[in-house]
Amino acid sequence: MQPLKLPRDTRELLIADIQQFFEMERGERIGELAADAVLDFFLKSAGPHVYNQALSDCRTLVNERMAGLEEDIYALEQRSPLRPR
Numbered sequence: 001m002q003p004l005k006l007p008r009d010t011r012e013l014l015i016a017d018i019q020q021f022f023e024m025e026r027g028e029r030i031g032e033l034a035a036d037a038v039l040d041f042f043l044k045s046a047g048p049h050v051y052n053q054a055l056s057d058c059r060t061l062v063n064e065r066m067a068g069l070e071e072d073i074y075a076l077e078q079r080s081p082l083r084p085r
Helices: 008-026 032-045 047-076
Strands: none
Touching: 008 032, 032 047
């Protein structure tokens, strides 16, 4: 899996969120460089787990939709007037 690349504006928002978290929760002020390093760490360590969970959720959703489509297709079947089921 390739490293996750975030758009610049998203990255800037996340860095600001990390800085705010450190200040509110820990009473520490950290700079943009430190917040960027924290973001990189979490993207590398937690990113694959989050990505895999998202794929699992997607797989579940697709399977549910496919089951619904299969039911819809069976509902479209026509019965022969000569041979009742």
